[in-house]
Amino acid sequence: MSRGKFITLEGGEGVGKSTNLQFITQWLTDRNIPFIQTREPGGTPLAEQLRELLLAKREEIVNPTAELLMVFAARAQHLAQVIVPALERGDWVVCDRFTDATYAYQGGGRELNRAFIEQLEKDVQGELRPDKVLLLDLDPQIGLQRAAHTGAADRFESEHLAFFHRVRAAYRERAEAAPSRYSIVDASQTLPEVQQQLAQELQRLL
Ligand SMILES: Nc1ncnc2c1ncn2[C@@H]1O[C@H](COP(=O)(O)OP(=O)(O)OP(=O)(O)O)[C@@H](O)[C@H]1O
Numbered sequence: 001m002s003r004g005k006f007i008t009l010e011g012g013e014g015v016g017k018s019t020n021l022q023f024i025t026q027w028l029t030d031r032n033i034p035f036i037q038t039r040e041p042g043g044t045p046l047a048e049q050l051r052e053l054l055l056a057k058r059e060e061i062v063n064p065t066a067e068l069l070m071v072f073a074a075r076a077q078h079l080a081q082v083i084v085p086a087l088e089r090g091d092w093v094v095c096d097r098f099t100d101a102t103y104a105y106q107g108g109g110r111e112l113n114r115a116f117i118e119q120l121e122k123d124v125q126g127e128l129r130p131d132k133v134l135l136l137d138l139d140p141q142i143g144l145q146r147a148a149h150t151g152a153a154d155r156f157e158s159e160h161l162a163f164f165h166r167v168r169a170a171y172r173e174r175a176e177a178a179p180s181r182y183s184i185v186d187a188s189q190t191l192p193e194v195q196q197q198l199a200q201e202l203q204r205l206l
């Protein structure tokens, strides 16, 4: 039994992750590829509770290091309980955000030390990295406008525009540094154009 493929979908707020996750899971279903769909932060009962704590708006200012450690606490649980067993069974894992989001939001957005994130990544994940990161790239101003139609803003969505420009730049920097593992998809295109590119990227993984 060969290990399943690990695919992550990344991008700023309102780039179309939810919409395109449905497309990706339908694409896999149509080809009888066994997969699980999951998300970060989240994916297990404990990690979902940590997600709620992370996303809730609150009076208290959340310390960026505390935020980073909570993200990795949720990830450790998610990896042990869900992601690693699925990959070992031969299932593909389609994950809505993973560690690239940490480099983008906590590294770029919060400006935390990158070496600290790298150390946590090594300690929590060992050698495990996604086989393919699909990065939906969009001007944050457009993304926030799109996201505004999908409900009340959470703690991250309430950040200022400069935060999201740093998030986007950090994502792009990572993707441009490793083009074989990352695919940048221009999310300002029409949905059919975005999905045509996603299908091409998935086809290459077969
Ligand atoms: N390529 C596109 N062009 C125009 N509108 C789009 C496109 N992709 C998605 N949308 C629309 O943008 C809105 C946000 O999309 P979606 O909820 O999929 O994004 P998201 O990245 O999951 O957002 P969030 O992170 O806020 O949940 C939806 O109304 C969706 O229909």
Ligand SMILES: Cc1cn([C@H]2C[C@H](O)[C@@H](COP(=O)(O)O)O2)c(=O)[nH]c1=O
Residues within 6 Å of the ligand: 013, 040, 041, 071, 096, 097, 098, 099, 100, 101, 102, 103, 105, 106, 156, 157
């Ligand atoms: C994995 C991860 C996520 N975040 C932030 C990014 C988003 O604002 C929320 C998740 O909500 P969404 O429904 O996926 O938009 O969490 C983060 O800051 N760091 C991370 O590692």
